[in-house]
Amino acid sequence: MTAVAVERVAERTAPYVTAHEEFVRASAGPAWLQDLRQEAITRFAAVGFPTTRDEAWRFTSVERVAAGRFSAPPSGIPAGVREAVARVVVGEPHERLVATFVNGRFTKELSTLVGLPSGVVVGSLADAMRSHGDLVRTHLGRYASAEANPFTALSTAFVADGAFVYVPRNVVVEQPLQIVFVSSGGEEPIVSQTRALFVLEESAQLSLIEQYVGAGEGTYWTNAVTEWVVGDNAVVDAYRIQRERTDASHTATTWSRQGRSSVFSAVNFAFGGHLCRHDIHAVLDGEGAECTVNGLSVLRGNQLMDHHTTIDHAKPHCNSWELFNGVYDERARGVFTGRIIVRPGAQKTDSKQTSNSLLLSEDARSDSQPQLEIYADDVKCTHGATLGPIDEKSLFYLQSRGIGGQAARNLLTYGFGAEILNSVSLEPLRAHLDDVVHARLENRAH
Amino acid sequence: MLDIKNLHASVEGTEILHGVNLKVGKGEVHAIMGPNGSGKSTLAQVLAGHPAYEVTEGTVALAGADLLDMSPEERAQAGVFMAFQYPVEIRGITNAYFLRAAVNAVRKARGEPEYDTIDFLDVLDEKLKVIGWEDTFLTRAVNEGFSGGEKKRNEIIQMAVLEPKLAILDETDSGLDIDALKLVAEAVNTLRAPDRSMVIVTHYQRLLNYITPDYVHVLHNGRIVRSGGKELAHELEAKGYDWLRQEAAVAG
Numbered sequence: 001m002t003a004v005a006v007e008r009v010a011e012r013t014a015p016y017v018t019a020h021e022e023f024v025r026a027s028a029g030p031a032w033l034q035d036l037r038q039e040a041i042t043r044f045a046a047v048g049f050p051t052t053r054d055e056a057w058r059f060t061s062v063e064r065v066a067a068g069r070f071s072a073p074p075s076g077i078p079a080g081v082r083e084a085v086a087r088v089v090v091g092e093p094h095e096r097l098v099a100t101f102v103n104g105r106f107t108k109e110l111s112t113l114v115g116l117p118s119g120v121v122v123g124s125l126a127d128a129m130r131s132h133g134d135l136v137r138t139h140l141g142r143y144a145s146a147e148a149n150p151f152t153a154l155s156t157a158f159v160a161d162g163a164f165v166y167v168p169r170n171v172v173v174e175q176p177l178q179i180v181f182v183s184s185g186g187e188e189p190i191v192s193q194t195r196a197l198f199v200l201e202e203s204a205q206l207s208l209i210e211q212y213v214g215a216g217e218g219t220y221w222t223n224a225v226t227e228w229v230v231g232d233n234a235v236v237d238a239y240r241i242q243r244e245r246t247d248a249s250h251t252a253t254t255w256s257r258q259g260r261s262s263v264f265s266a267v268n269f270a271f272g273g274h275l276c277r278h279d280i281h282a283v284l285d286g287e288g289a290e291c292t293v294n295g296l297s298v299l300r301g302n303q304l305m306d307h308h309t310t311i312d313h314a315k316p317h318c319n320s321w322e323l324f325n326g327v328y329d330e331r332a333r334g335v336f337t338g339r340i341i342v343r344p345g346a347q348k349t350d351s352k353q354t355s356n357s358l359l360l361s362e363d364a365r366s367d368s369q370p371q372l373e374i375y376a377d378d379v380k381c382t383h384g385a386t387l388g389p390i391d392e393k394s395l396f397y398l399q400s401r402g403i404g405g406q407a408a409r410n411l412l413t414y415g416f417g418a419e420i421l422n423s424v425s426l427e428p429l430r431a432h433l434d435d436v437v438h439a440r441l442e443n444r445a446h
Numbered sequence: 447m448l449d450i451k452n453l454h455a456s457v458e459g460t461e462i463l464h465g466v467n468l469k470v471g472k473g474e475v476h477a478i479m480g481p482n483g484s485g486k487s488t489l490a491q492v493l494a495g496h497p498a499y500e501v502t503e504g505t506v507a508l509a510g511a512d513l514l515d516m517s518p519e520e521r522a523q524a525g526v527f528m529a530f531q532y533p534v535e536i537r538g539i540t541n542a543y544f545l546r547a548a549v550n551a552v553r554k555a556r557g558e559p560e561y562d563t564i565d566f567l568d569v570l571d572e573k574l575k576v577i578g579w580e581d582t583f584l585t586r587a588v589n590e591g592f593s594g595g596e597k598k599r600n601e602i603i604q605m606a607v608l609e610p611k612l613a614i615l616d617e618t619d620s621g622l623d624i625d626a627l628k629l630v631a632e633a634v635n636t637l638r639a640p641d642r643s644m645v646i647v648t649h650y651q652r653l654l655n656y657i658t659p660d661y662v663h664v665l666h667n668g669r670i671v672r673s674g675g676k677e678l679a680h681e682l683e684a685k686g687y688d689w690l691r692q693e694a695a696v697a698g
Contacts, residue, residue, distance in 0.1 A: 397533070399518035399522070400522055401544075402522035402523050404519030404520075405519070411536075411544075415537040416537060416538060418538035418540075419587070420538075
């Protein structure tokens with residue numbers, strides 16, 4: 001870096017470094033945690049916010065976040081939070097398992113966690129640091145590395161609370177678990193640092209709905225980090241629904257590390273936010289592991305959603321499927337990066353990646369780039385991408401069946417969403433998201 | 447049912463149809479044969495209302511109404527159905543969803559009540575029973591990942607469900623093996639009805655072994671040059687299309 005660049009980084013990171021000194025003084029915690037935080041802030045201070053000169057960020061400027069002054073959120077439950085949660089949870093009220101986090105902090109009075117199977121822990125990461133200290137120490141921040149991403153570094157530097165879920169060996173959690181992260185700004189712009197650590201032991205099973213919503217009217221930025229530790233033969237069905245307020249910023253990282261013969265399925269919906277970036281990093285670290293990572297963005301106005309994915313085939317006989325669809329109207333923008341790494345020796349890898357973008361306006365834009373890094377010789381890796389306005393051939397096909405005009409356009413547009421909605425196996429969630437997609441395509445409030 | 451008079455049509459400024467005349471009566475099955483480039487598919491596309499084809503002269507009446515004045519969806523709502531030579535894949539939309547949308551669009555245009563999801567499944571069941579096919583395609587996205595034969599069968603399913611007054615089959619037999627061809631032909635035969643006319647566009651005589659037409663027409667250089675009964679198809683099979691070129695050369 002040049003001297004000017006170093007100065008610029010320092011100028012942008014200084015408020016966070018100062019805030020961190022205060023934060024560390026005020027926060028208790030074991031030595032390992034303090035070390036983790038310290039390493040992370042040091043890293044963040046050194047690299048600063050990414051710019052479009054960084055290869056991994058060339059399509060997405062985070063200037064809006066980097067130039068802003070975001071403080072730590074006030075404590076308590078701001079107005080509108082209760083309603084925001086009620087709007088997004090699904091299923092019968094008496095059967096629901098819901099854990100709510102307000103500006104990253106576990107909020108017991110907005111959580112319902114009755115009837116969890118024996119041994120399963122769901123709740124506050126701060127509590128778990130005391131009750132399950134070894135587990136947290138072993139896994140927290142060990143996957144989503146501060147080195148890889150400045151936003152992850154910032155999250156780890158300020159880690160205090162968040163969601164913690166632990167499912168012991170052979171335990172199946174039948175009811176889907178719903179985690180709601182609500183961010184709500186106050187007088188000052190705030191950064192809501194949300195954190196999640198999910199640990200499944202061998203042959204455990206979990207369905208999880210992870211939602212990000214906004215409440216109130218103050219300016220906010222959510223910086224989220226989620227880590228998944230998926231044990232041998234474990235099965236995960238994960239849904240992530242990002243529906244931040246459309247003036248909010250959302251930066252996020254999801255890391256998963258899978259053991260032998262495990263199955264990890266993640267479906268990511270992006271509806272909200274103004275500036276949004278989600279790094280997804282899935283490591284297939286045991287033979288015969290499988291992962292599916294799908295995504296759907298439905299955006300309009302000036303919204304931007306950047307999905308930056310890496311599937312790391314570290315062991316042989318693993319399968320991965322990726323399908324990301326986007327529907328962009330008005331001046332909305334989508335970015336999809338699909339990096340696939342096949343490590344030496346990861347033979348019989350079978351990997352498929354597809355991205356489809358539908359541009360509903362002349363001003364909408366989408367960029368898609370596959371990045372294949374293959375170091376084994378007996379593998380199957382395919383990738384494909386489509387991009388463009390509504391297909392005229394398809395339109396005529398529908399017209400010739402009696403479906404004309406706007407109805408035909410709506411049907412073809414909905415198809416982009418339906419393709420991803422069809423991978424949601426929890427019926428109440430599928431129905432709920434179906435309504436959200438329809439409402440967004442028709443530009444109704446939801 | 448269908449009355450085509452002196453139809454001229456162009457694509458990208460090149461005239462393909464140079465004055466087609468054809469009358470199809472109620473319940474009749476007409477086969478249109480001809481070599482590559484004769485204008486067979488153009489005729490089918492023009493009848494369905496494909497926007498790439500421009501009609502420059504002539505008239506087409508459907509049960510007395512001006513077909514050329516209707517949009518493609520209005521034609522479908524009026525009872526026209528074209529089985530595509532190359533059916534289109536529709537991402538994310540299942541056959542069941544698509545068929546309901548189509549049937550409801552047609553019903554809405556006719557002022558009839560629309561079907562809800564549950565009622566429609568019964569309707570679908572009944573109509574598929576007619577052609578004797580199972581509903582294995584219904585939960586799959588329209589034509590997505592279908593083999594060539596499956597796509598053609600899917601066109602016939604749509605025809606069975608939409609119950610057209612005029613069905614145009616554009617080379618539905620092309621690319622089918624003999625088993626698939628028999629299946630499709632049998633289904634089409636069950637859909638023959640006194641109030642349903644059919645125009646079967648085909649390159650090969652083989653299909654007509656299984657679907658017996660009332661009339662056969664030969665299209666060449668954008669005009670119908672011969673018309674006859676079903677025996678004309680056999681004559682074409684024996685002689686091929688070369689004699690057309692010779693006749694054209696003599697006439698020219």
